[in-house]
Amino acid sequence: MKKVLVITYHWPPSGGIGVLRCLKLVKYLREFGWEPVVFTAENPKYQFLDESNSNDIPAGIEIHKVPIFEPINLFKRLTGRSIQKPLQNVTNNSAKKKTFLDTLSIWVRGNFFIPDARAAWIKPSVKYLEKYLEHNQIDAIFTDGPPHTNTVIGMRLSQKFQIPWLADFQDPWTQVDYYSQMHIGKRADRIHRKLEQEVFQSAAKITIASPTWKKELESIGAKNVDVFYYGYDEADFRDYHPRTDSDKFIIFHGGLLGNDRNPQALFTALKELVDSSSDFRKKLEIRLAGEVDITVINSINENQLSDYVRILGMLPRKEIIKQYESCSLLLLPINIAANAAGRIPGKLFELLRAQKPILVLGPDDSDVKQIVEKTNAGKQYKYNDKEGIKNYVSTLFDSPESGSQIRPSKIEQFSNYQLTEQIAQLLNEISQ
Incomplete structure (x- = not known):
């Protein structure tokens, strides 16, 4: 050998x-x-x-x-x-x-x-x-x-x-x-x-x-x-069992959420959905694992979403993958930078394997967008596309079956x- x-x-x-x-x-x-x-x-x-x-x-x-x-x-x-x-x-x-x-x-x-x-x-x-x-x-x-x-x-x-x-x-x-x-x-x-x-x-x-x-x-x-x-490593998902908790609409992000990945438009969209729907207000839960920048915390507070947010701190990968099981939507913001089109966060591939809808925030010409759309794993919107983000979240909330039926295709190559x-x-x- x-x-x-x-x-x-x-x-x-x-x-x-x-x-x-x-x-x-x-x-x-x-x-x-x-x-x-x-x-x-x-x-x-x-x-x-x-x-x-x-x-x-x-x-x-x-x-x-x-x-x-x-x-x-x-x-x-x-x-x-x-x-x-x-x-x-x-x-x-x-x-x-x-x-x-x-x-x-x-x-x-x-x-x-x-x-x-x-x-x-x-x-x-x-x-x-x-x-x-x-x-x-x-x-x-x-x-x-x-x-x-x-x-x-x-x-x-x-x-x-x-x-x-x-x-x-x-x-x-x-x-x-x-x-x-x-x-x-x-x-x-x-x-x-x-x-x-x-x-x-x-x-x-x-x-x-x-x-x-x-x-x-x-x-x-x-x-x-x-x-x-x-x-992604298939062995890491050996005991993974995705499900949907009907009493919660859980949005999850794991990893660094720095000021160059602050999803302000998402928080604004969520605030509007909270204000307009009592059902959404009862079920929304935002889980953030990893480092969370103060600018992100400020955006959460400005949109009066702090009651809906759980800061989980640093978690081992095994626990991160466990979090995917009950989520309704997985958040993947690409950092705002000159070379963002080529930035493919390593966790993207685990999100593909998680078989849950992925919301990507980033530039239109990004490699991530190509992968997510070709595998039918979710949607990508520009960071400031509040209406697009809002409509996607609303669709998943109103039709939970559309999210639970996510089955990304052709991901074995990854x-x-x-x-x-x-x-x-x-x-x-x-x-x-």
């Missing part, structure tokens, strides 16, 4: 969606003729933990770890944040007004930590893996970025040992939405872009998370680019099992 070195920062017990991309790949690679060897961080500062993710690690695989220095705790101390609390994204989260130290820290991060805040991990990782590769046969390298520290580590090893390398981009590098918010100067920008171009030249194959981002990556020089979606087969085939191609 051929061996692939998988370089990833996110690994159990990391929580959130980012860890799943490599974890689910590693879970199924053996079934397609590839033995994964995982390299990850020994002492990472993960923002969210989910111990249940460890259940997906295949028995007996090699896992190598090297200590990592991360400046996150120093940043928290300097800016007066709690060491224990997760760090909210200060570039798009307004829960706390950015201070001078926030701005300075963002500038330092963008200009001195290249390609990202884990940059200090590159040299010790390359040194460790060089020794490993001198005595062990590896047929291909797979890296997942961001953090693009992973990408640089894989590139240096591929260049030295001439091992074919598949560079995966779950998010773009210089084209990512927050790149412009990092206050990156001309010198640092040149370094970022030079490294990015070096990746394009060195990688035998590149994958990225959406069709639009594939085109955008190709527009700046990337070659041999394929789309690799996040996907299963982690089939997506792993796709990556295995690419690894076969580059390692011949």
Whole structure:
């Protein structure tokens, strides 16, 4: 069996969606003729933990770890944040007004930590893996970025040992939405872009998370680019039993609900439905799991919906999936950003598998819209389309059977099992 070195920062017990991309790949690679060897961080500062993710690690695989220095705790101390609390994204989260130290820290991060805040991990990782590769046969390298520290580590090893390398981009590098918010100067920008171009030249194959981002990556020089979606794992839905609770109309969102995803038009539409229908007023319930920005809370209060909202806090994925069972409508707002058309939230694919109506808020040309409409899984509206949103919610409320009959079609192509087969085939191609 051929061996692939998988370089990833996110690994159990990391929580959130980012860890799943490599974890689910590693879970199924053996079934397609590839033995994964995982390299990850020994002492990472993960923002969210989910111990249940460890259940997906295949028995007996090699896992190598090297200590990592991360400046996150120093940043928290300097800016007066709690060491224990997760760090909210200060570039798009307004829960706390950015201070001078926030701005300075963002500038330092963008200009001195290249390609990202884990940059200090590159040299010790390359040194460790060089020794490993001198005595062990590896047929291909797979890296997942961001953090693009992973990408640089894989590139240096591929260049030295001439091992074919598949560079995966779950998010773009210089084209990512927050790149412009990092206050990156001309010198640092040149370094970022030079490294990015070096990746394009060195990688035998590149994958990225959406069709639009594939085109955008190709527009700046990337070659041999394929789309690799996040996907869903059928095993996670083994005990899933969707139902409709007749006494409640439940709208659910799980994950980060930042100020760039604030569904203001939805809240206004819900307020109007509450005011016009006593039945809707009795049955409405809004459940929000994960981080919720203060601007979202303000929008809820402005529309007098606080009595209908349950803030659930951070939940393990198993509990998130359990929440889907009783929901009437699943909310998926795409962040408002220049590259939003290519933004496919990883949770989309779990929502498809949940077999409940999905309300997507985002631009008309989004890849998410194409997927949702082609699979008959729901509807997408622009963020400010209050009337469209209102009519869709009203239709689902008035005709519950239309929601309970949602059966998205052709979603098997997005299963982690089939997506792993796709990556295995690419690894076969580059390692011949």
